[in-house]
Amino acid sequence: MDRCQLIADAQHILEYPSVFDDSDQMYPFGKSNYECLVAFCELCEQAGLRVHLDESKKFAFADTTGTIEYGVLGHLDVVDTGERKHWNFDPFGAVIADNKLYGRGAQDMKVPMVIILHVLKDLIAEGHTFNKGIRFIIGSDEECGFECMHEYARKFSFPPSGFTPDGEFGIGNIETSLIEYDVYDDEIVDFEVWGGVGYNTVPDVAYYRGARIEEVCRLLAHLDVEYTVEKDILQVFGKAVHVCEIECGKNAIQYLAYALVAAGIRCRMLDYITNGFALTTNSEPINGEVSDKFCGPLATNIGIIQIEKGKQRTAIDMRIPILTDQQLLLQLHESYAKQYGLEFSVFFNDRKIYVDPQLKFMKTLKSTYETITNYPCQFLASRGGSYAKVAPNYVSFGALISDYGEISTVHRIDEYYDLQYLDITYQIYYQTLKNLSA
Numbered sequence: 001m002d003r004c005q006l007i008a009d010a011q012h013i014l015e016y017p018s019v020f021d022d023s024d025q026m027y028p029f030g031k032s033n034y035e036c037l038v039a040f041c042e043l044c045e046q047a048g049l050r051v052h053l054d055e056s057k058k059f060a061f062a063d064t065t066g067t068i069e070y071g072v073l074g075h076l077d078v079v080d081t082g083e084r085k086h087w088n089f090d091p092f093g094a095v096i097a098d099n100k101l102y103g104r105g106a107q108d109m110k111v112p113m114v115i116i117l118h119v120l121k122d123l124i125a126e127g128h129t130f131n132k133g134i135r136f137i138i139g140s141d142e143e144c145g146f147e148c149m150h151e152y153a154r155k156f157s158f159p160p161s162g163f164t165p166d167g168e169f170g171i172g173n174i175e176t177s178l179i180e181y182d183v184y185d186d187e188i189v190d191f192e193v194w195g196g197v198g199y200n201t202v203p204d205v206a207y208y209r210g211a212r213i214e215e216v217c218r219l220l221a222h223l224d225v226e227y228t229v230e231k232d233i234l235q236v237f238g239k240a241v242h243v244c245e246i247e248c249g250k251n252a253i254q255y256l257a258y259a260l261v262a263a264g265i266r267c268r269m270l271d272y273i274t275n276g277f278a279l280t281t282n283s284e285p286i287n288g289e290v291s292d293k294f295c296g297p298l299a300t301n302i303g304i305i306q307i308e309k310g311k312q313r314t315a316i317d318m319r320i321p322i323l324t325d326q327q328l329l330l331q332l333h334e335s336y337a338k339q340y341g342l343e344f345s346v347f348f349n350d351r352k353i354y355v356d357p358q359l360k361f362m363k364t365l366k367s368t369y370e371t372i373t374n375y376p377c378q379f380l381a382s383r384g385g386s387y388a389k390v391a392p393n394y395v396s397f398g399a400l401i402s403d404y405g406e407i408s409t410v411h412r413i414d415e416y417y418d419l420q421y422l423d424i425t426y427q428i429y430y431q432t433l434k435n436l437s438a
Contacts (some may be wrong), residue, residue, distance in 0.1 A: 011094035043142035047121035066133030071162030075142035078105035080197035112399035167396030197306035202241035202249030
């Protein structure tokens, strides 16, 4: 492994602000998003892979030699940064400080993508024989709907099995189902509320402009939440995390809505939020307690809110335990929204996954991890919404190595990749891909 070059390549890819943007018809997910995809493809070509950059500008893939038997799926798009003034490091500056590489997408999942690329590059350079070829499939719309993978599926077949480095080690063979939906209203109000950057990110700040700010602040003072007033805008601060870690976050939208309604500042949308979600992480007032032994409790995140004059929208993400009746839960949420006269629209509805641990390639992943690390390789259930959902027999496999103490900074302010874990992560993927392809 050329460690210096790997880090330089990771910095190069991190510098692209590859946030979803559909404002330009020339670029379905945004110009910067596509430029990042092109730059990564150039690195793949330099590594000796056979590259297909699709004319749709939505995805690419890079093949080794050999009959393609395995897929590695990854994405280069990232969630929005929120207000950059809250970051200590430029989210697209790729700064290294204290042996940490900072940037939006560092863990999720640009650095893991570059690690995989360098593994394949090194195997090719060593003259490794790919008896079973590997297809590295590169998407650009994982955070906002998977359209890149849907486009791939319309044109090509997925290899029979594989993994995505978009979770943690051991093997994520169980994932909750995932529903994202929006509720809308056109009620005219004399105040504004806004906040959030995406369905799948717990919002770290929410804003209010309107009357009775002092009264709202008095109510917030009794809650475990920070707030400030700048000019005529109240800002409530939470803690941003990926929705799969929802209990570790603090939803600024929910705290603000709770205080507004308590102060008598109301509308149908705010009543819906405070009555249906309160300050919970599982929408228990709507659906009761929902949990199972595999995935734990339901996670429900209010990711985005916009209330202004006659334009209102709330965006919600649900990670649903695999033993739960997904359709019944969806019906409960739709019915509840309609009780408040709100329009309900499903944005994304994807399947749960379960992959048999006894499959041959699963045994290879497990044994390789255990050989390299001397830790047992656990089979994991997660609330992930990864590319493992796009085809049968795909799992998440790393790149977070919690057995070694690595912590998640996914979707957080000052997201970073801790470079102290680079070498061991590279070794795991190197031996895994070598074993699979041989």
